[in-house]
Amino acid sequence: MVEEIDVVVIGGGQAGLATSHELDQRGVDHVVLEAREPGSSWLDRWDSFTLVGPNHTVRLPGAAYDGDDPGGFMTRTEVAGHLKAYAGRLGRVREGVPVHRLRRADGAFELRTDDETVRSRVVVVATGAYQRPLRPAAVAGLSPDVPCIDVLGYRNTDSLPDGAVLVVGSGQSACQIAEELALSGRDVVMACGRAPWFPRRVGGRDLFEWLMDSGFYEQTPDQLSSPAARHGANVQATGAGGGHDLHYRTLAALGVRLVGHLAQIDGYTARFAPDLADVIAAGDAGFALLRDIIQSHCRDRGVAVPEIPEPSPLDTSAPIALDLRGFGAVVVATGFRSRYSEWAEIPGLVDEHGFPVHADGESVVAPDLHFVGVHFLRRRRSSLLFGVGDDATATATRVAARLGIPA
Structure with a gap:
C-alpha cells in the first residue's frame, strides 16, 4: 500500500x-510520524533525570x-507528559509508526514504515539530537565479566551489580x-574529559x-573553532535537588576519584x-x-558585575592504570552521534561528523528535505527546548x- 502525503514530519519529540x-x-x-509516542525518548533517561535548564x-x-514552578526542573516523566499533551492538542501525530527507510524516488520522497510506503513531496526530519549513544573504541577490550552500560542503559544505582563503578565521560x-x-555510597572512578563548568547560580540568577x-x-556554527566542535560537551550542571553546583571539584569532594581520559581497556x-x-x-x-x-554582558549594559570567585585548587595526581576486577560496571556517557545514514538512503546527506549538510535547514543534496532539532543547525540553541x-x-x-x- 502506498499513501500520498504532501508534507511529512518524522519524529514526535519537541522538534x-x-x-x-x-x-x-x-x-x-501534514502528518507527524512517531516511532513510539510523543516525548517517549525522555523516558529513556535514568530514573532521577531532570532538566538541566529551569522550567521557564x-x-x-x-x-x-506555564506551571507554578518556573525556577524548578521538570523530571523526565513531566517533560514526556508535557510533550504528550502538546501532541494531543495538535492532533497531527500518528503514534507507533517508525520510518525504516527514506529515499528519493521519481521526484518525491519514499518513506518505508512497518506497514506501508508513504510518498511525500516535502519531508522534515526531526528525529532528535540524541540518537545513538557514542561508545568509544577504548572500551572494546573490556572483559565480558564487567558489564559495560551506556547512558541509555543506566537506570539507577541499584540496577548495577555490586562493586565500584568506572564512569567514562565528562559532560552533564x-x-x-x-x-x-x-x-x-558507591566507590566511583571518573575518566575525565575537557568539559567546561560554571557555578549553578551567580549574583542571585541561574x-x-x-x-x-x-x-x-x-x-x-561558523563561529566555532572547527566543525568537530559541534560535538563539544555542554557545561557541567545539574537540575537535581532543585539545581546545584556540579563539576570536578564537587565530585572530588564527594570522594569520586578523578583520572585522565580513558586510553584503553585490555x-x-x-x-x-x-x-x-x-x-x-x-x-x-x-x-x-x-x-x-x-561580566562583559553586565558591563555593556551598565549593570552590576557579579562576583565570580576563582576556582579552588584541585589535586591532579592520578593513576594511569586501574584493575577492574571486582568492579560492578563501566558506565559510558561520552555523548551521542546521529544515525541518519542508517536509514536515509541519500548520498551526501551528512558530513564526516554526521551532521546534515544544509542551507538554512534544507538539505543541499535533496531539496525539500529539511531538518529541525539538530545541534548547531542554525545556532547553539537549535536543539534546545528554548531554541x-x-x-x-x-x-x-x-x-x-x-x-x-x-x-
Missing part, C-alpha cells in the same frame, strides 16, 4: 511537534511552560550519574538566565592518559570564558513558501 505547530499556523497540511526555558511554540550526564553513584541574556546561545586493566592536569585546566578555561562573557521553536518557525515558513501558500 517535530514545534514544527507541526508552525506548519499548522501557516495552513500547511521550556519555550516551545504553543506549549511554553556523566557528572550527574557519577554524583548519584557517589551519594549512594546560569542559564545569564547565558541566554548574554547571547551565548546565539553562537552560529581485559580487566583500564589505562588512562596522564593528562588529568590538562583536563582540569581545559575545564577551568571554559569557566573563565563563561565568566568573561557574563528549537525558532528553527521550527524558519523551516515551516520555508516549506509554506515552497508550496506556494501565502504568508
Whole structure:
C-alpha cells in the first residue's frame, strides 16, 4: 500500500511537534510520524533525570511552560507528559509508526514504515539530537565479566551489580550519574574529559538566565573553532535537588576519584592518559570564558558585575592504570552521534561528523528535505527546548513558501 502525503514530519519529540505547530499556523497540511509516542525518548533517561535548564526555558511554540514552578526542573516523566499533551492538542501525530527507510524516488520522497510506503513531496526530519549513544573504541577490550552500560542503559544505582563503578565521560550526564553513584555510597572512578563548568547560580540568577541574556546561545556554527566542535560537551550542571553546583571539584569532594581520559581497556586493566592536569585546566578555561562573557554582558549594559570567585585548587595526581576486577560496571556517557545514514538512503546527506549538510535547514543534496532539532543547525540553541521553536518557525515558513501558500 502506498499513501500520498504532501508534507511529512518524522519524529514526535519537541522538534517535530514545534514544527507541526508552525506548519499548522501557516495552513500547511501534514502528518507527524512517531516511532513510539510523543516525548517517549525522555523516558529513556535514568530514573532521577531532570532538566538541566529551569522550567521557564521550556519555550516551545504553543506549549511554553506555564506551571507554578518556573525556577524548578521538570523530571523526565513531566517533560514526556508535557510533550504528550502538546501532541494531543495538535492532533497531527500518528503514534507507533517508525520510518525504516527514506529515499528519493521519481521526484518525491519514499518513506518505508512497518506497514506501508508513504510518498511525500516535502519531508522534515526531526528525529532528535540524541540518537545513538557514542561508545568509544577504548572500551572494546573490556572483559565480558564487567558489564559495560551506556547512558541509555543506566537506570539507577541499584540496577548495577555490586562493586565500584568506572564512569567514562565528562559532560552533564556523566557528572550527574557519577554524583548519584557517589551519594549512594558507591566507590566511583571518573575518566575525565575537557568539559567546561560554571557555578549553578551567580549574583542571585541561574546560569542559564545569564547565558541566554548574554547571547551565548546565539553562537552560529561558523563561529566555532572547527566543525568537530559541534560535538563539544555542554557545561557541567545539574537540575537535581532543585539545581546545584556540579563539576570536578564537587565530585572530588564527594570522594569520586578523578583520572585522565580513558586510553584503553585490555581485559580487566583500564589505562588512562596522564593528562588529568590538562583536563582540569581545559575545564577551568571554559569557566573563565563563561565568566568573561557574563561580566562583559553586565558591563555593556551598565549593570552590576557579579562576583565570580576563582576556582579552588584541585589535586591532579592520578593513576594511569586501574584493575577492574571486582568492579560492578563501566558506565559510558561520552555523548551521542546521529544515525541518519542508517536509514536515509541519500548520498551526501551528512558530513564526516554526521551532521546534515544544509542551507538554512534544507538539505543541499535533496531539496525539500529539511531538518529541525539538530545541534548547531542554525545556532547553539537549535536543539534546545528554548531554541528549537525558532528553527521550527524558519523551516515551516520555508516549506509554506515552497508550496506556494501565502504568508
